[in-house]
Amino acid sequence: MNNTVLLEVKEGIGYITINRPEALNALSSQVLADLNHVLDQVATSEEIGVVIVTGAGEKSFVAGADIKEMDKMTPTQAFEYMTYANDTFTKLANLRQPSIAAINGYALGGGMELALSTDIRLGHEKILLGFPEVGLGIIPGFAGTQRMARLIGTSKAKELIFTARNVKAQEALELGIINHLVDVDSLMSEAEKLAKAILKNAPLAVEKAKHVINIGIDLPLSHAIRLETEAESLLFSTEDKIEGMGAFVEKRKAVFKRK
Structure with a gap:
């Protein structure tokens, strides 16, 4: 190259x-x-x-x-x-x-x-x-x-x-x-x-937010909201979600692993 x-x-x-x-x-x-x-x-x-x-x-x-x-x-x-x-x-x-x-x-x-x-x-x-x-x-x-x-x-x-x-x-x-x-x-x-x-934020969440914005902007609002809801629900299955919310409750800095 x-x-x-x-x-x-x-x-x-x-x-x-x-x-x-x-x-x-x-x-x-x-x-x-x-x-x-x-x-x-x-x-x-x-x-x-x-x-x-x-x-x-x-x-x-x-x-x-x-x-x-x-x-x-x-x-x-x-x-x-x-x-x-x-x-x-x-x-x-x-x-x-x-x-x-x-x-x-x-x-x-x-x-x-x-x-x-x-x-x-x-x-x-x-x-x-x-x-x-x-x-x-x-x-x-x-x-x-x-x-x-x-x-x-x-x-x-x-x-x-x-x-x-x-x-x-x-x-x-x-x-x-x-x-x-x-x-x-x-x-x-x-x-x-x-x-x-x-x-400094959860990488899977940032990536998912980008995806939802990029796709949703060309969809009818009701479909875009459904896309957002589905994406949010999937993030609840990640280790980073557990870490992020746990760190918030425990008042410490989160350590994300993109998992």
């Missing part, structure tokens, strides 16, 4: 870094293939409880898809490229582990779509977000039209996509595209602080 996507594991956190700074971390076919491979590693890891996704260098999270590569594609090739990218981003979105995007610069087009595939997003005051695609004669093709509309509503999503304008950090916070706006120098430490706040 090439080194266009790096994976480092430390203290329960899996750090995924898009490592193509000379191209502002643009998503080539090779990057997507490497990301897919890394996500398979994360999915089967017993060490990783939370994932942080970021970009190499100081300028860019991911500046977008690789336009030089896309420029030569036929419609059939473009379909295959988009399908593979969407399958990869869906794999990220559906990881059992919670994921955090530490947006450290440009997150445009495919980069914005990569960030939208994570559960929680942090950015600093110098980030720039947006969908430039219609200015290139195409549309967001890595589920940007769908994930952004579900996140901020159809009207706001249409405005951003139709105008192809860039969004600065404060507006991104106000729209709810990012969860937290932090100082440039503290981006990664804040992402780690959030990851550690998640890691």
Whole structure:
């Protein structure tokens, strides 16, 4: 495998870094293939409880898809490229582990779509977000039209996509595209602080909560509530539930084992 996507594991956190700074971390076919491979590693890891996704260098999270590569594609090739990218981003979105995007610069087009595939997003005051695609004669093709509309509503999503304008950090916070706006120098430490706040809780419960939210949002409310009830009931069979409630009653810190 090439080194266009790096994976480092430390203290329960899996750090995924898009490592193509000379191209502002643009998503080539090779990057997507490497990301897919890394996500398979994360999915089967017993060490990783939370994932942080970021970009190499100081300028860019991911500046977008690789336009030089896309420029030569036929419609059939473009379909295959988009399908593979969407399958990869869906794999990220559906990881059992919670994921955090530490947006450290440009997150445009495919980069914005990569960030939208994570559960929680942090950015600093110098980030720039947006969908430039219609200015290139195409549309967001890595589920940007769908994930952004579900996140901020159809009207706001249409405005951003139709105008192809860039969004600065404060507006991104106000729209709810990012969860937290932090100082440039503290981006990664804040992402780690959030990851550690998640890691201290029962991992099976966190994973089940993510699953229920992801699935339930597309179900009728009554069906989603039933899904939640069934998930909650299953957790009553776990050792972590016994430990968590026992620790609460005994006024001590719980020690979870993901069992």
